[in-house]
Amino acid sequence: xxxxxxxxxxxxxxxxxxxxxxxxxxxxxxxxxxxxxxxxxxxxxxxxxxxxxxxxxxxxxxxxxxxxxxxxxxxxxxxxxxxxxxxxxxxxxxxxxxxxxxxxxxxxxxxxxxxxxxxxxxxxxxxxxxxxxxxxxxxxxxxxxxxxxxxxxxxxxxxxxxxxxxxxxxxxxxxxxxxxxxxxxxxxxxxxxxxxxxxxxxxxxxxxxxxxxxxxxxxxxxxxxxxxxxxxxxxxxxxxxxxxxxxxxxxxxxxxxxxxxxxxxxxxxxxxxxxxxxxxxxxxxxxxxxxxxxxxxxxxxxxxxxxxxxxxxxxxxxxxxxxxxxxxxxxxxxxxxxxxxxxxxxxxxxxxxxxxxxxxxxxxxxxxxxxxxxxxxxxxxxxxxxxxxxxxxxxxxxxxxxxxxxxxxxxxxxxxxxxxxxxxxxxx
Numbered sequence: 407x408x409x410x411x412x413x414x415x416x417x418x419x420x421x422x423x424x425x426x427x428x429x430x431x432x433x434x435x436x437x438x439x440x441x442x443x444x445x446x447x448x449x450x451x452x453x454x455x456x457x458x459x460x461x462x463x464x465x466x467x468x469x470x471x472x473x474x475x476x477x478x479x480x481x482x483x484x485x486x487x488x489x490x491x492x493x494x495x496x497x498x499x500x501x502x503x504x505x506x507x508x509x510x511x512x513x514x515x516x517x518x519x520x521x522x523x524x525x526x527x528x529x530x531x532x533x534x535x536x537x538x539x540x541x542x543x544x545x546x547x548x549x550x551x552x553x554x555x556x557x558x559x560x561x562x563x564x565x566x567x568x569x570x571x572x573x574x575x576x577x578x579x580x581x582x583x584x585x586x587x588x589x590x591x592x593x594x595x596x597x598x599x600x601x602x603x604x605x606x607x608x609x610x611x612x613x614x615x616x617x618x619x620x621x622x623x624x625x626x627x628x629x630x631x632x633x634x635x636x637x638x639x640x641x642x643x644x645x646x647x648x649x650x651x652x653x654x655x656x657x658x659x660x661x662x663x664x665x666x667x668x669x670x671x672x673x674x675x676x677x678x679x680x681x682x683x684x685x686x687x688x689x690x691x692x693x694x695x696x697x698x699x700x701x702x703x704x705x706x707x708x709x710x711x712x713x714x715x716x717x718x719x720x721x722x723x724x725x726x727x728x729x730x731x732x733x734x735x736x737x738x739x740x741x742x743x744x745x746x747x748x749x750x751x752x753x754x755x756x757x758x759x760x761x762x763x764x765x766x767x768x769x770x771x772x773x774x775x776x777x778x779x780x781x782x783x784x785x786x787x788x789x790x791x792x793x794x795x796x797x798x799x800x801x802x803x804x805x806x807x808x809x810x811x812x813x814x815x816x817x818x819x820x821x822x823x824x825x826x827x828x829x830x831x832x833x834x
Contacts, residue, residue: 408526408830410769416522417823424822425815427514430458432506440503442809445510447499447546447570448476448580455498455510459538462517466524468536473597474590475556476540476581482520484532484833490604491533492832493793494519494825497542497553497784502572504543505811507611511800511818513538515609518819519826523833530833532604539784540586545688546570547577548637548709550750554787559596562748566592600792605759605832608785609798609821611813616777617801623817624824625777626763627797630786631684631713632720632752638709638745641665643738645696645704658706661738662690665708668730672723676714683714683723684780715778717752750782753789759796766828772820781806798824 408416435451437444445451456478463470463480471479484491496512516536523530540553547568555561566578566588573580578588587595612618617625643656669685676683689709697703712727714720731742767774777799788795800821803812 407834408528410771410827412526413522413827413830414770414823416525417518417819417826419525420518420521421815421819424514424518424818427458427462428506428510431455431510434458435500437503440809442503443500443506444502444504445498445500446502447541447543447552448577448584452499452540453584456538459498459513459517466517466521468520472585473557474587474595475553475597476584476586477553477557477597478538479535480517480538481533481535482523482530484530484534486532489532490602491535492530492829493535493537493603493606494608494829495537495539496608496610497539499541499543499546501543501545501807503809504807505809507802507811507813508806509542509610511611511813512609515818515822515825518822519829522826523829526830528830528834532833534829534833542784544782548635548748549577550633550635550748550782551784551787552577554784556591557596557598558787558791559594560791561591561594598791603788603793605756606785606788606793606795607759607763607798607825607828608783608795609800609825610783611802611806611811612777612799613779613781613802613806615803615805617775617799618803620775622773622775623801623820624767624772624774625799626760626767626774627755627785627799628760628776628778629715629752629754630779630783630789630797631715632717632750632786633711633713633782634720634724634747634749635712636710636744636747639707640743640745641706641708641740642743643704643740644702646702648700648702650702655702656704656739657702658740659692659703661734661740662706662708664734664738665730666690668734669727672726672730676719676723681714681716681719682778683712683719685710685712713782715752720752750786751790753786753795755796756789756794759794762832763796763798763824763828766831767824770823770827772824774824
């Protein structure tokens with residue numbers, strides 16, 4: 407059995423390679439319109455990320471295979487190849503003009519942990535796999551967890567017809583272009599089954615500066631929130647002249663503003679009652695073809711994402727949102743067309759796996775804290791499927807989904823040490 411100090415040295419020895427790999431990903435996927443990166447889902451940027459990671463896995467001598475949805479599995483064979491495997495990983499895509507570490511850190515951490523096994527001369531008892539997951543960033547198609555849900559054969563009906571926000575082409579078209587077997591995805595073929603996975607761990611940068619605030623480099627995730635989303639809300643009122651008296655107006659801008667402020671009141675009430683949640687209105691605009699300085703707007707579009715950590719709370723929140731809509735419709739004389747709805751289940755961490763990662767951090771001498779993820783992650787798909795799952799978070803300033811993510815390599819290596827220490831214990 408390798409000692410924690412040996413595992414730590416094996417991880418730290420990879421510092422230069424890790425820095426170089428992150429630099430290579432950044433250099434090869436610049437956003438054309440800003441300072442960030444763009445590894446677009448089922449597009450040129452994501453494809454580039456896969457080529458880079460393939461090269462690392464080849465250099466490590468790992469078995470590689472792509473499934474029908476384009477997910478990449480990189481495996482170090484174990485002594486018993488029929489036993490449930492240990493899995494790690496994350497996604498490689500990014501938002502437009504995003505940061506370089508969101509997603510990619512989890513894939514690279516899995517490879518660092520696997521290389522540590524190699525360095526220490528450890529042959530695992532079971533297969534150990536790092537998975538590079540497709541299409542986690544739902545901003546492109548307004549569908550959650552495309553890659554991981556496809557892997558488990560549970561991609562929602564209609565998802566393949568969703569259109570990418572920039573190209574207007576369907577998910578099915580983009581997947582086929584990147585080599586996926588769209589017919590198998592449509593039929594619900596599964597490349598993963600819960601019974602074949604002993605545990606799943608995903609490393610990710612923190613997305614609110616809670617570790618910065620606490621002065622710690624690593625957190626152990628307590629769960630991933632569930633959500634409900636309305637990506638294509640439209641408020642219909644009445645176009646009118648700027649001078650129209652208030653009593654005659656059906657003003658969608660005021661209705662939309664009421665909606666935003668009402669949601670904020672719901673959030674404040676939830677926080678006051680100790681019920682963590684969040685909402686985001688990501689789009690909020692009138693029709694650029696019609697709006698003007700001297701017009702009362704008669705139509706506007708917006709999107710809504712609401713998330714929480716308890717299923718019953720999430721249900722109550724949706725009821726509150728729908729009640730808010732009815733109230734605004736009555737007061738403002740407008741109509742809300744909510745459009746299609748998507749959702750994802752709440753995903754609490756597995757207690758035993760959480761405990762094992764806590765032990766690994768203690769053995770490595772790394773101080774951690776519990777952290778409920780403020781964001782959605784593919785780990786939720788594994789959890790809902792019945793796989794024991796948990797997350798590790800790396801300290802990161804400036805949030806994510808922006809070019810200014812500020813993960814330090816030393817903090818990443820701390821997190822990779824926790825992961826590798828757990829992996830050695832679990833695999834031997």
